[in-house]
Amino acid sequence: MLWDALIAPFAEFGFLRRALVGCLALCLSAPPLGVFLMLRRMSLTGDVLAHGILPGVALGFVLAGLWMPALALGGLAAGLLVALGSGALARATGGREDAALAGLYLTALAAGVTLISWRGSAVELTQLLFGSVLGVDDAALLLMGGAASATLVFLAIAWRPLILECFDPSFAKAVGVRGSVWHLGLLALVVVNLVAAFQAVGSLMAVGLMMLPAIAARHWAREVGGMVLVAVGIALAATLIGLLASYHMDLPSGPAIVLAAAAAWMASLALGPVDGLLSRYRPGRHLEG
């Protein structure tokens, strides 16, 4: 019974196994990036970048159909363009970066959907936006593993500079930390992770696996390291639950995984010891000192 529910789907179906392995790999890399975005008060930037890759993916689709390398390259190019462009645009025109980001991502989403609708069917549109485990072929799996590995290497190198740059940018600059370099590296890897994830969970849903575990983890830990561990744990559990639910109940995989992560977030919001609602309204007796 338990075997049928939990193990059999993965034992029987190769595509589901590939999706599981690929998503688990991204669970190690995307949530830590989400934690850093959150700490930089850029929680919505991931969302913007996820929309930003869409016209690139769509262009790849128009030119080459559902062929993985074209989709990934297109998404990567468009995402990097939005990530770098929004900052540059804001600086050049004296506007606020959030305004530039909002303009870019609305444009990107509309352009992407228009392009895909123009040449594709509704099924393909749904697949590109919300993902399909059937889409995870060997090339996609390699991309997911590669993105996760590259991210982990980057985080190992950039860990201290990123934290210092978030906490006290002036001090970082004074001791010679090149904050903008690490910041751009972070944004680039956010794009790479979103592109890697979109086959399995869709371009709009990929960001859910990045941000929801991160903002949930905030309620469980008071240090960056602890937050990252909790976020990764939540993402792993959400992926497993989401994929199984998607298989058993015939749901699209992306929203299923994101909903599982969202459940973890809501539980954290309510029960988490750090700024959770329960600790706020039922604080317990005050301490001795």
Add this chain to the structure above:
Amino acid sequence: MTPPEILVSNLTVAHGRRPAVHHLSFTLKPGGLMAVVGPNGAGKSSLLRAMAGLHAPTEGRIEGIAPGQVALLPQQAMLDRSFPLTCRDAVLFGLWGESGAFRATPRPERIEAALDAVGLHGFARRPVGSLSAGQFQRVLFARLLLQDAPIILLDEPFNALDARTAADLLGVVRRWHGEGRSILAVLHDLELVRREFPETLLLAREGIACGPTEKVLSAENRLRARMMSEAWHDHAEACARDAA
């Protein structure tokens, strides 16, 4: 620990084209203890940031500050105080010159010692988000202690602190002075300046006066400083003063 003489000559620091510091020249002797006094918007923070290498001067020169020889205490408003970091880790950044991005920290017991020295015994594992403004300022002083720089720049080090905390941190400044470090501190409390700082720079975008504190803080000079800082021209012309 004898830093070289710091020579600031004809320094202009601008935000966009507006000068925050305008054609300023002064000297800080090795081991000097100097207060920077002036009205809000006088360019005090901009001066310190330029001296710390955070803001490139538009014009003029700052001599005698080698890279890595200077430590800056920023105003607290510049920092993210809610960041999830323990006091220990926040102070640890003072050893960045030794640890950098990857290396282990030699002699980590120095961190505890620095926390003890600023009166934060046992605070190592506390998150900085849980600290009061005064305790947070002590953490920043502990970081400065570890930076161990011969030149120390303090931007409003005693603002909004209770008497006890201010006195403790002033003790740290005195200790630095005794060790022969050069110290430049932005301050608003003129009583404190008269009592503790032998030299003062009175700033109002331009240097009004620099030298022995009592002479610099004359009523006449302070009035001049106030008049200068209130002069803001909507349609200021490009500055024609000789760049030399």
